[in-house]
Amino acid sequence: MATQHSRSAARIMIAPAVILLLGWMLVPLVMTLYFSFKKYLPLRGGDLGWVGFENYSRFVTSSSFWPSIATTLTLVVSVLVITVVLGVLLALLLDRPMWGQGIVRILVIAPFFVMPTVSALIWKNMFMDPINGLLAHLWRAFGAEPIQWMSQASMPSIIIIVSWQWLPFATLILLTAIQSLDGEQLEASEMDGAPPVKRFWYIILPHLSRAITVVVLIQTIFLLAVFAEIFVTTGGAFGTKTLSYLIFQRVLESQNVGLGSAGGVYAIILANIVAMFLMRIVGKNLD
Amino acid sequence: MARSVTTRGKAINTAIAWAVGLLIFFPILWTILTSFKTEGQAIAAPPVFLFFDWTLENYAIVQERSDYLRYLTNSIIIACGSTVLGIIVAIPAAWSMAFVPGRRTKDILMWMLSTKMLPAVGVLYPIYLLFIKLGLLDSRAGLVIVLMLINLPIIVWMLYTYFREIPGEILEAARMDGASLKNEIIYVLTPMAVPGIASTILLNIILAWNEAFWTLNLTAAKAAPLTAFIASYSSPEGLFYAKLSAASTMAIAPILIMGWFSQKQLVRGLTFGAVK
Numbered sequence: 001m002a003t004q005h006s007r008s009a010a011r012i013m014i015a016p017a018v019i020l021l022l023g024w025m026l027v028p029l030v031m032t033l034y035f036s037f038k039k040y041l042p043l044r045g046g047d048l049g050w051v052g053f054e055n056y057s058r059f060v061t062s063s064s065f066w067p068s069i070a071t072t073l074t075l076v077v078s079v080l081v082i083t084v085v086l087g088v089l090l091a092l093l094l095d096r097p098m099w100g101q102g103i104v105r106i107l108v109i110a111p112f113f114v115m116p117t118v119s120a121l122i123w124k125n126m127f128m129d130p131i132n133g134l135l136a137h138l139w140r141a142f143g144a145e146p147i148q149w150m151s152q153a154s155m156p157s158i159i160i161i162v163s164w165q166w167l168p169f170a171t172l173i174l175l176t177a178i179q180s181l182d183g184e185q186l187e188a189s190e191m192d193g194a195p196p197v198k199r200f201w202y203i204i205l206p207h208l209s210r211a212i213t214v215v216v217l218i219q220t221i222f223l224l225a226v227f228a229e230i231f232v233t234t235g236g237a238f239g240t241k242t243l244s245y246l247i248f249q250r251v252l253e254s255q256n257v258g259l260g261s262a263g264g265v266y267a268i269i270l271a272n273i274v275a276m277f278l279m280r281i282v283g284k285n286l287d
Numbered sequence: 288m289a290r291s292v293t294t295r296g297k298a299i300n301t302a303i304a305w306a307v308g309l310l311i312f313f314p315i316l317w318t319i320l321t322s323f324k325t326e327g328q329a330i331a332a333p334p335v336f337l338f339f340d341w342t343l344e345n346y347a348i349v350q351e352r353s354d355y356l357r358y359l360t361n362s363i364i365i366a367c368g369s370t371v372l373g374i375i376v377a378i379p380a381a382w383s384m385a386f387v388p389g390r391r392t393k394d395i396l397m398w399m400l401s402t403k404m405l406p407a408v409g410v411l412y413p414i415y416l417l418f419i420k421l422g423l424l425d426s427r428a429g430l431v432i433v434l435m436l437i438n439l440p441i442i443v444w445m446l447y448t449y450f451r452e453i454p455g456e457i458l459e460a461a462r463m464d465g466a467s468l469k470n471e472i473i474y475v476l477t478p479m480a481v482p483g484i485a486s487t488i489l490l491n492i493i494l495a496w497n498e499a500f501w502t503l504n505l506t507a508a509k510a511a512p513l514t515a516f517i518a519s520y521s522s523p524e525g526l527f528y529a530k531l532s533a534a535s536t537m538a539i540a541p542i543l544i545m546g547w548f549s550q551k552q553l554v555r556g557l558t559f560g561a562v563k
Contacts, residue, residue, distance in 0.1 A: 007387060009383070010383035010387035010389065013380060016379070031410075031417075093303060098305075104307075107308035108311050109547075110315055111311065111314070115538060117517040122318050122531070122535055124521075125528060126531075132528065134317065164314070210562075214558050218558065232521040244408040248408055248411065251411055252412075265409065282397070
């Protein structure tokens with residue numbers, strides 16, 4: 001039959017994508033692993049030989065390692081909590097009948113399409129600047145001393161910026177999930193006189209649990225990699241150095257490639273742990 | 288849902304939703320407004336909202352001083368180039384996985400997804416080094432390749448979910464009528480797949496346009512796209528709010544408009560079909 005023919009054709013058609021991605025994954029991965037076992041300083045002597053696991057132990061014992069883990073966790077967890085909680089509320093709000101729903105949706109989604117360097121810079125300069133920023137004007141209007149956002153409240157600043165970028169994503173996905181909710185069930189509960197809070201807790205929230213999980217996992221993967229928002233605001237100063245940013249500094253700024261590569265391997269392991277959970281959910285949906 | 292809602296309830300919903308929507312949109316609105324102010328008005332205390340002398344001079348200055356059009360060209364070439372290249376590679380792969388699924392199709396799809404989760408910073412130096420060795424550093428070709436590769440899993444996945452919705456019987460009928468594989472793709476499949484392909488292209492241009500790790504680390508002067516152009520405004524020089532706003536507005540306007548058209552595809556593309 002034609003199946004044999006189409007099977008082999010199918011294989012040839014998949015090949016380019018698979019080969020490209022395989023190369024994209026394996027070549028740099030092998031190189032990172034290779035460098036991670038070397039003392040490699042491109043600007044100060046180049047390849048200085050094998051050092052075993054020294055880079056790995058040095059990376060985790062350096063004074064900036066644990067703070068960077070704490071910063072990463074603070075950023076990821078705060079943004080997740082903010083975006084999921086506000087996202088659920090916003091999705092519930094947007095699901096209700098109103099005039100101009102389409103326009104409101106567009107307004108809410110817009111921040112997601114703003115490139116990270118732009119959103120970080122407009123927040124930093126036009127809102128959080130302690131002299132001319134809009135927030136400083138607001139603080140002064142209430143007779144308060146404006147906050148030095150970037151230095152005194154550096155983490156909250158970055159959390160606000162990143163949450164603003166990701167809230168639309170969470171809202172959009174949760175709204176899609178709410179809209180697929182079976183209306184009859186809600187109506188029945190309404191007729192039975194279930195108060196709104198109970199309806200939310202026993203019907204809407206369980207229905208949303210899967211969408212919330214997906215939002216949490218996907219955002220975690222992107223949030224672990226937050227880069228531009230730190231790069232153009234604090235540059236990693238004032239306690240905003242995440243694990244990704246620390247590795248970036250080791251590799252490109254101080255050109256200690258061996259040490260940075262060991263850090264890279266840790267980051268890859270961390271991301272893979274998160275990815276495993278996501279893949280399980282996505283995989284279930286494929287059958 | 289056939290829930291009856293009073294006009295008053297609807298009015299309250301509308302008011303709250305609009306207030307929240309405008310609050311979330313406000314930073315963008317404020318940026319657009321500020322781009323039409325003079326630098327003096329941009330930092331006026333108290334801030335002026337609408338009643339100022341509207342001017343276009345900031346746009347002219349930004350173009351003149353930093354050659355905005357060059358960055359724009361780079362962004363367009365990189366975003367469109369990587370997307371087109373990705374589509375060309377992904378269509379055959381997604382087609383064969385959707386219509387001739389084998390035992391390993393699911394594993395291949397999951398594996399492709401897993402490559403998307405490789406943290407960029409973990410492979411930064413190897414890519415950097417390869418780029419130097421291959422003469423690709425600060426070149427548009429280099430970025431086209433990298434962005435194509437990082438978005439390829441999403442492109443394959445999106446196309447796969449769209450292709451799977453095309454009924455297989457139609458293809459079988461075409462095959463019965465003696466259509467060759469080539470004709471089957473050109474005359475039967477393509478017309479039905481065009482909307483899905485268009486959505487995929489749209490979302491991936493947006494993702495590539497806004498990508499801000501590789502574009503910042505692998506470019507300098509020549510190939511820098513708009514993400515890097517804006518990053519150059521991170522060290523303030525005197526009065527610059529209005530100019531920063533004009534530059535920002537120009538950098539986000541094209542994609543904001545495209546984004547509004549792709550809301551629905553966004554969910555599909557970024558959740559890998561896990562939320563419908």
